[in-house]
Amino acid sequence: MPEIPFQRVAIVGLGLMGGSVAKALRAAGYAGRIRAALADAAAVGALQESAETWQVELSPVLPDVLADADLILLATPPRVMLGQLEDIARWADAAALVTDIASTKNTIAGRATALLGARFVGGHPVVGSEMTGFHAAREDLYRGAQVVLTPLPSQTDAQAVEKLRQFWVALGAEVREMSPEAHDEALAATSHAPHLLAYLYMAGLEERLPGLEDLAGGGLRDFSRIVDSNPALWSEILLENQQAVRQQLQQVQHNLQLAEQLLAVEDAAGLQSWLSLGKTVRQQFHFPPVSA
Amino acid sequence: MPEIPFQRVAIVGLGLMGGSVAKALRAAGYAGRIRAALADAAAVGALQESAETWQVELSPVLPDVLADADLILLATPPRVMLGQLEDIARWADAAALVTDIASTKNTIAGRATALLGARFVGGHPVVGSEMTGFHAAREDLYRGAQVVLTPLPSQTDAQAVEKLRQFWVALGAEVREMSPEAHDEALAATSHAPHLLAYLYMAGLEERLPGLEDLAGGGLRDFSRIVDSNPALWSEILLENQQAVRQQLQQVQHNLQLAEQLLAVEDAAGLQSWLSLGKTVRQQFHFPPVSA
Structure with missing residues (x-):
């Protein structure tokens, strides 16, 4: 089984996409920490029980979730995600790799790179469903899926891209690189x-x-x-x-x-x-x- | 089980739709005759074995298939069907009820009524599939399906409409009437x-x-x-x-x-x-x- 090159994963937004990453990590034998940031205490309460099943720690406090994480996965809706970037940049560990799963890449790649620098690598798993939420999330959602990474030439760290490629391959995906515009x-x-x-x-x-x-x-x-x-x-x-x-x-x-x-x-x-x-x-x- | 008010059914064109009528008839316990007209001897040869399984007699000779049938179901593609109407009118038993399954009704209803009179009742089961052919035909294709009958006011025989309604209900469908235009x-x-x-x-x-x-x-x-x-x-x-x-x-x-x-x-x-x-x-x- 391919190794997952992270030990402390933070997922911001635990819906279908982020939730499926958490479940796929556990299904792939990942034994490290998974923390997920939710919008508020009510959202945490609603998911607490099923999150425990998957060994996912929930919190509405973003800095707690991001603290010393080595991979930060942004999985909120596009506009929410754009609004969170400054907070992410403020609270993320300086060594953390930051990525996302948004299905548009041009805006996010530019803004996130401006705020986070070379360690931001845009990503988009080309999968989805009309279903929503953690309960609909599936451990096999990314198996056989195409994941597009959109590093910016001469800006994004090549080693970060390689680590993120390993991560997605370990979840069963095929990975390719494209420019955000393409x-x-x-x-x-x-x-x-x-x-x-x-x-x-x-x-x-x-x-x-x-x-x-x-x-x-x-x-x-x-x-x-x-x-x-x-x-x-x-x-x-x-x-x-x-x-x-x-x-x-x-x-x-x-x-x-x-x-x-x-x-x-x-x-x-x-x-x-x-x-x-x-x-x-x-x-x-x-x-x-x-x-x- | 509702009774099927016909004893000798002729199906012209044994593809997905016509074939599913044949299979659905047998599945509904219909013990009467089913004959199907195919384009040529090669088509008959290709389907012979599976047609026997469903007790369907195949022939490329239209008059043989139509002879003394009390229900004639037209199930060829629209243009083929329009081209066959004169032959149908020539060879059909004078007492036979004639219907079709085409997904457009305006042209066929007018021409068939002109040639066949009150005993033609246009019909359209609102089902389908990207699959084609007798092998893809399913005995449950019409179960729960909507079947639209399109009798012409003051032209189509009301008793024929009622018998055809019984026929489709026996195959599991719901039946409604509409004008061909609507x-x-x-x-x-x-x-x-x-x-x-x-x-x-x-x-x-x-x-x-x-x-x-x-x-x-x-x-x-x-x-x-x-x-x-x-x-x-x-x-x-x-x-x-x-x-x-x-x-x-x-x-x-x-x-x-x-x-x-x-x-x-x-x-x-x-x-x-x-x-x-x-x-x-x-x-x-x-x-x-x-x-x-």
Whole structure:
């Protein structure tokens, strides 16, 4: 089993993503300390029992959680995370490696590096779920997952990147490096724009209710599963990455116009070859298995 | 167990939908005859063995399959079905009830009623799968499914509608009646437009390959599952229902513009309330369970 190169892990925010890191660490045989910072005493109380099962110490006091940690993992929603960076920089041990799991990287990488220097390494595990919270967290969430690390050239410490790579590999993930900009453009295409499309599609059906509720099959169910995600979180993600998302939406607009024209002139051959292209493109993706 | 009010069922086209009717009939204890018409001798040869398991007689000769059948179920792709109607009318027993399973109803209802008269009752089970063929057909495909019947006022025989309702109820479905026009508008919204959106979204990612294949999670996987469907079949469905589909696409275009504006001015509250609306609308749908 690959070694986990940390002994005292601090997780800020113990939701689906942070919680799954804690559970995956224990499942991988990690015997070191895990502390998690929660928003307040009520949140601590609600999770106390299940956190004990996983040997995770909870606290609402950020400095206590960060004290002498050698890995600090930021796992709060994007805007919360940005607001916490100054506190993190104030209370983190000078030797601690700091990373995050946010699904947009450009803003966080710049601000965190400015505050924390070479020991901040941005990261994004390309997984998720419409489920939320520690109870939904899974010890196998990162098994086989792609984790993107986004070090800044000539700024981020190469040894820190290597240690973080080992960490994720030990949790079962595959690790790659990209620039924050390239990451955000890619994720706009593979995740953020599809979320927005599915959300606005369902919102657009409002005026057709009641009437349609029983007339949808598995197609619309799966197309719109991501609409069951947290709107507050997704609003933040979309705004963080609004430039790349808008570019992606403009391409969709353009293609919608082409599709309307093909339908209007009843161009069966053109339409079918376009649908076939979509199917061929999809077959080149390596999606996680359906259980994930 | 509800009685199946037919003794000699003919199924034209033994793919996922027609095949599932055959299997569901046997699973429901139906002991009568089932014959199925296939395109040619090669198709008959390929399915012979598994058809025998389900006591389904196969033939490439349409008149043989239709001879003295009291229920004729048309289950070929939409354009093939339209092309077969004259032959069906020529060879069908004068007392046979004729129905279909096509997911667009306007064109077929008009043409079939013109040729077959009051004993044609259009139908559409609102189920499906990206799977195709008799081997993928399931005896429980219609259990809990909505089946829409689309009789024409003052044209379709009311007793025929009632018998067909009994038939589908015996296979586990819930049955409702709608006009062909209302059906096609509803299905444009709940199925056809989402299929087109997902297809064109994936086609639009072509220029980003290679590069994105490993950077997609379960969100894009499920959003685009329907893109694994048959492009030839979906091209036909979209063209059959092109007017309602285009109206739906125009609404999507309009909403995409609004979304772009919200992103451009970084209207977090507006964006979040729109996403929340999408989630609320989705929760009002009664989707089939994920196993279906």
